């Protein structure tokens with residue numbers, strides 16, 4: 001829906017999200033051609049899969065119906081139907097399509113040149129990335145929360161799509177691309193404010209987006225990046241970083257403990273759209289299994305947690321979840 005957006009340069013995420021919804025609805029609701037284009041574009045990053053059999057969907061239905069305190073873990077696979085690629089899917093994930101790799105936390109802190117490259121790319125990718133909208137799966141889960149089905153949801157994604165769809169009993173395990181903070185004084189602002197600050201420092205600078213990553217990163221050439229100025233923290237002059245847990249960094253211990261406690265309180269664990277390759281999410285499935293809780297996995301392709309579950313569905317998240325009824 002990027003083309004339907006009016007410029008929104010500041011304000012909290014919730015306000016921005018509301019503006020996006022209102023404007024999108026007003027300008028696009030009646031435009032069937034654009035809807036069709038969007039639906040085609042949004043399948044670009046979804047791996048090939050088979051439709052789930054009635055038998056498997058019934059088993060998942062039973063799993064969900066039986067649970068009174070359901071814990072859900074989501075990963076990049078839930079957002080591919082919103083037009084955001086994942087990292088690892090065969091053929092369509094970022095690693096399969098590109099040599100582009102996420103920046104490591106230690107490199108970001110150490111190297112000014114790398115931060116220049118990072119922010120230039122993030123600046124170009126932001127207008128497209130930030131206006132991505134929740135898809136069927138996000139909307140089903142926010143509805144489940146409203147109806148008391150979900151005890152807690154933890155997401156490995158930084159795209160804020162669960163919040164945009166209305167989920168609130170949610171922890172963003174790896175932070176959010178919609179916030180920026182200072183490594184020196186912890187000054188924090190919305191990512192939109194950072195966009196304004198970059199524009200102010202780089203009048204006339206322009207580059208086209210080539211390829212987007214799950215965190216909004218895009219590829220640019222060295223020539224395109226030369227001359228790009230990175231704003232320092234307006235409070236202390238320190239290094240500004242998206243409030244995202246970069247590769248090579250750890251999720252803060254209080255957050256991990258908080259999520260472990262929510263897992264303990266739950267009675268069933270459902271993984272949606274994650275290969276569980278990253279330890280930060282994997283540990284919670286492992287914990288649930290150690291506590292004897294049933295685990296179900298909905299993900300296109302095998303996962304590192306398959307050994308914990310006899311119920312695995314390798315189909316599109318949205319196609320399966322829309323077939324589950326809350327009883």
Ligand SMILES: [Zn+2]
Nearest residue numbers: 182185233236
């Ligand atoms: Zn600062």
